[in-house]
Amino acid sequence: MAKKNANSNLPVEEKLQNLYELQIVNTQLNNIKKLQGELPLEVSALETEIVTLDKKIAKLEDEHKGLQMSIVQHENKIKEAEALIEKYNKQQNNVKNNREFEALTREVELQKLDIQLANKRIRETQQKLGNKDTTLDASKGRQEEKRADMTLKQEELEKITAKTEKDEQKFLRKEKRARKKIDDALLAVYDRLATTYKNGLAVVIVERDACGGCFSQVPPQTQLELGQRKRIINCEHCARVLVAANIRTSLEEIEQQEEEAAAAAAAAAE
Incomplete structure (x- = not known):
């Protein structure tokens, strides 16, 4: 009861x-x-938006690094292919018959195709990298704006709170x-x-x-x-x-x- x-x-x-x-x-x-007023809600909303932007920027930076590594990998493939072409060209000078010469010629052609494909992939990746840079710069700019806006609102809220805190505590005690x-x-x-x-x-x-x-x-x-x-x-x-x-x-x-x-x-x- x-x-x-x-x-x-x-x-x-x-x-x-x-x-x-x-x-x-x-x-x-x-x-x-x-x-x-709405300052506490506005500050809270800005804090949430900044956290979201932080996560987005971190993801974009990881993707940016991934694209740069991809370009480096394609460049290394080109270097490897060029080294093989040079090797096969030298071997052609020492062949004993046409069949060996033709086989080396095919290998050279294959390496040239690999180089063309790698260059194509590099151009595509560079384009993606450019788009990623644009998005990353825009996100960072927005992040700076939101941080500046939040700082101003926080300062304004702190000024109001400083003026009213004593009265608020007094009334809270009275309410209790x-x-x-x-x-x-x-x-x-x-x-x-x-x-x-x-x-x-x-x-x-x-x-x-x-x-x-x-x-x-x-x-x-x-x-x-x-x-x-x-x-x-x-x-x-x-x-x-x-x-x-x-x-x-x-x-x-x-x-x-x-x-x-x-x-x-x-x-x-x-």
Whole structure:
């Protein structure tokens, strides 16, 4: 049997207050993320693209070396064939009959054909090598552009992070404390709603007779019940948790409450 969270026994009014405090803190964290914009995603995408380019360039360089070795092999074959031709020409001067002469002549012709074929293969390989060089240069150029772009975006992101890191850490600590005040079941509902909507709003105030999330009209009877704070009410249209306008709490008020609680705890400890 699942252990029941002690916060589930809190009065509804206190539950709503805790939910709304968590929403305020999360909204501030979302605002910090908005300052960073798409930079974290862009930097991550560039890192992935650069890794892909690194692999492509390494493969192209291996293929380039392979083509160069192929040319060297064909050149060696030509040298071997030329050496054999020279050898057979000398042997023709010492033949004893026409049959030996003709046999050596055929060998010379075969070596000449091998030379022609090797030269053809060299030309073909050189053309492939040229195409490979073009692709390799283009890939390296693209790699340099991506690295430069990533460096700029990283520097921009680091500047923003340096400005917001202190506040972000402060709000993360507040978020942790705020979440501890809410029972597990209610927290699960909050998290589901917060992730459902891009603006992260799970708890909204009813203002001008409308839901602060989807702006649908809220019936007068529902508004009356919100003011009584006897039960948790969700918007009929977007399912966000609704709270009355008089629950509005500022970050300054939350901080003041925390400071007073800390001071009281310190005094009690003395």
